[in-house]
Amino acid sequence: MSYKNKLSTDFFVNNRNRLLELLSEGSLALLCADRPVIRSADQKHDHFADRSFFYMSGIEQEEAILLLYRNEECSRQVLFIPATDSMHERWNGHRLSREEAAAASGIDEILYLDSFEGMLADIFASEKPSYVWFDKSAPGQQASSLRQLMLELVHRQAQAPAQMLRDLSPLLIQLRMIKSQEELDLIRAATGLTLEGILAMMRAVKPGVFEYQLLSEFEYTLAQAGCLKPAFPTIVAAGDNALCLHYMTPFDQAEAGELIQIDLGAEVGGLCADISRVLPVDGRFSPRQLELYELVRACQEEAFAIIKPGIKIVDINTACRKVAAEGLRRMGLLKQDTDVVEYFWHGVSHHLGLDVHDISHKEAVLQPGMVLTVEPGIYIPEWSMGMRIEDDVAVTENGCRLLSAAIPREAHEIELLMQS
Numbered sequence: 007m008s009y010k011n012k013l014s015t016d017f018f019v020n021n022r023n024r025l026l027e028l029l030s031e032g033s034l035a036l037l038c039a040d041r042p043v044i045r046s047a048d049q050k051h052d053h054f055a056d057r058s059f060f061y062m063s064g065i066e067q068e069e070a071i072l073l074l075y076r077n078e079e080c081s082r083q084v085l086f087i088p089a090t091d092s093m094h095e096r097w098n099g100h101r102l103s104r105e106e107a108a109a110a111s112g113i114d115e116i117l118y119l120d121s122f123e124g125m126l127a128d129i130f131a132s133e134k135p136s137y138v139w140f141d142k143s144a145p146g147q148q149a150s151s152l153r154q155l156m157l158e159l160v161h162r163q164a165q166a167p168a169q170m171l172r173d174l175s176p177l178l179i180q181l182r183m184i185k186s187q188e189e190l191d192l193i194r195a196a197t198g199l200t201l202e203g204i205l206a207m208m209r210a211v212k213p214g215v216f217e218y219q220l221l222s223e224f225e226y227t228l229a230q231a232g233c234l235k236p237a238f239p240t241i242v243a244a245g246d247n248a249l250c251l252h253y254m255t256p257f258d259q260a261e262a263g264e265l266i267q268i269d270l271g272a273e274v275g276g277l278c279a280d281i282s283r284v285l286p287v288d289g290r291f292s293p294r295q296l297e298l299y300e301l302v303r304a305c306q307e308e309a310f311a312i313i314k315p316g317i318k319i320v321d322i323n324t325a326c327r328k329v330a331a332e333g334l335r336r337m338g339l340l341k342q343d344t345d346v347v348e349y350f351w352h353g354v355s356h357h358l359g360l361d362v363h364d365i366s367h368k369e370a371v372l373q374p375g376m377v378l379t380v381e382p383g384i385y386i387p388e389w390s391m392g393m394r395i396e397d398d399v400a401v402t403e404n405g406c407r408l409l410s411a412a413i414p415r416e417a418h419e420i421e422l423l424m425q426s
């Protein structure tokens with residue numbers, strides 16, 4: 007599969023239809039792309055459209071709004087986009103035309119944003135919606151002003167406003183947790199590109215190399231394939247820097263005898279990979295490093311073995327923690343099994359998709375089509391050593407399937423690659 011592949015228009019059409027089916031009659035729902043966050047002064051962070059808005063529309067254009075309305079006879083789907091503006095575009099780049107927005111989203115009714123408030127007021131006046139849905143978890147500024155606008159309209163017109171207001175986020179979670187074949191294919195492609203980046207890093211590992219040099223090997227490889235931004239900030243942590251889970255200051259050198267923890271991922275067509283590996287600076291693990299590595303791998307195998315429909319993420323944590331406790335006891339580190347929490351710092355799995363920590367119900371029972379990371383980690387401060395190994399799996403009818411199968415994970419495979 008090409009790293010340039012994208013989600014199809016049908017994917018977005020289907021997502022909206024599935025959402026409309028979940029909405030009761032007389033429902034009005036709004037989602038927005040939001041706008042870039044200010045970095046400082048007149049600088050902005052890169053725009054990254056709200057992922058639920060993108061999931062429903064296929065549109066990245068900032069400030070765009072999706073309106074869905076459902077009554078007994080029909081449903082209505084309208085996409086509002088900023089008007090084309092040659093002076094704005096001279097500085098800031100192309101804005102989607104109505105034709106382009108229609109083609110990408112599969113929505114026929116594309117209007118400019120300046121007609122949004124008027125149409126919303128018309129719908130309130132003529133259709134008198136029974137329910138108004140918005141995503142209460144959407145963090146952006148545009149989402150917050152939309153919520154304010156809806157609240158005002160509802161309070162102006164409704165007898166019992168509190169009963170009219172509904173949170174879209176549980177429905178978005180329900181839909182987004184189950185991945186389509188297209189999403190699975192793109193996550194697999196993202197793990198393929200991640201592998202290329204890891205191989206480039208491996209070639210650059212040597213005593214004295216700076217963490218940022220390895221990081222740039224990875225990100226250069228992704229950029230060469232058209233992925234200008236990784237799925238999340240790349241982690242490269244040498245030696246005891248691995249004891250900081252979200253290590254973001256990669257300015258140290260990797261010394262002979264140390265391990266390098268990497269936690270990184272490419273993005274293809276909007277879908278994320280999330281992979282962690284441990285690389286020995288010398289190309290070989292010491293006996294003690296290997297002992298810990300094999301224990302973390304055993305935890306991971308335990309997770310692969312138990313993940314199937316019907317269990318919950320908490321069950322994966324419990325099972326892995328048990329394997330970790332047995333191993334740590336053998337290694338003489340535990341007085342009692344409950345001490346395992348001193349070394350087992352984080353959960354094993356999270357959902358993965360358009361977001362690297364994809365939205366989910368924490369208590370959700372696993373179902374086929376869900377995608378999870380499997381990333382047990384064991385951290386031993388008294389050894390100045392910690393590590394996690396992370397792969398991505400899709401839940402199937404009776405178990406799980408590795409989406410990142412192509413990325414070597416056994417210690418001897420990694421040693422072989424690093425010595426070649």
Ligand SMILES: [Mn+2]
Nearest residue numbers: 280379381396
């Ligand atoms: Mn992860």
